[in-house]
Amino acid sequence: MRTGRPLTAAAFAVALTGLAIAPAGAAQGGLEVYPATTAPGARVTxxxxxxxxxxxxxxxxxxxxxxxxxxxxxxxxxDSAGSFTVPPSAQPGTYEIVARCSGTGTLVTGDLIVSLAGAGSPGAQMPRGHIETGVGGALGPDPVQTAAGVAALAVAAAGGTWLLHRRARGEGI
Incomplete structure (x- = not known):
């Protein structure tokens, strides 16, 4: 029974599928937040x-x-721009700011860090740790790195299949 070719084909199909994966609704350009770190009560663009x-x-x-x-x-x-004021009651932390383009429905996001003191001020407290925004998951933050990982796994699977095929035919490793 020859299983080498179907396994190799399946591995390459997985690799090609992985290369096509990108976060749903992600757009080029993203949402730039200025200043990225601010204090409560400040104006953000x-x-x-x-x-x-x-x-x-x-x-x-x-x-x-x-x-x-x-x-x-x-x-x-x-580019399109807008602004808002961070409420004086805002708590320190990292917040996701979202914009949806009119007409196309494209969704873009950016992060705003609220600190007790403005960025660069003495005693500014920067949030630490993982941000649970519901975005990411199995794909991670970088689709290029994900695609490279999937491609590496596909190459490893194809190489392993080829070695097993040679061994089964008695050609040795």
Whole structure:
């Protein structure tokens, strides 16, 4: 019975499938948050190029308690920008800010770190540890590294299958 070819084909199919995997709704450009680290009560600006030229978006900063805001095109640039104020009652931590492009529905996200003191100030407290936003999971934060890992596993599976096939035919290793 020859199982080498079906196993090799299956390994390559898994590798090709892994290379095509990307986080659903992820967009090029992401959501840039300025300043990325701020204190409660500060004004924050966000922008993205994901909505295209003259694109608008609906922003959501309710994770930090700031509610919704609008991103609009900035002059002749290809990005859209908007701003919101971090509530004075915001607790220190990392918050996910989200924007959805009008028309395309593209979703972009960015992180805002709220510290008791502004970034660079003496005594600024930076949050530490893993952020549980519900994004990531098995794919991890970087789809390129995930694809490379899947490809390495596929090559290892194909090599192992080839060695087992040679051994079964009596050719040795």
């Amino acid at each position: 966000v922008d993205t190029t994901a909505c295209g030229p003259q694109g608008t978006a609906s922003g959501d900063a309710s994770a930090v308690g700031a509610g919704t805001f609008t991103l609009a095109p900035r002059g002749t640039d290809t």
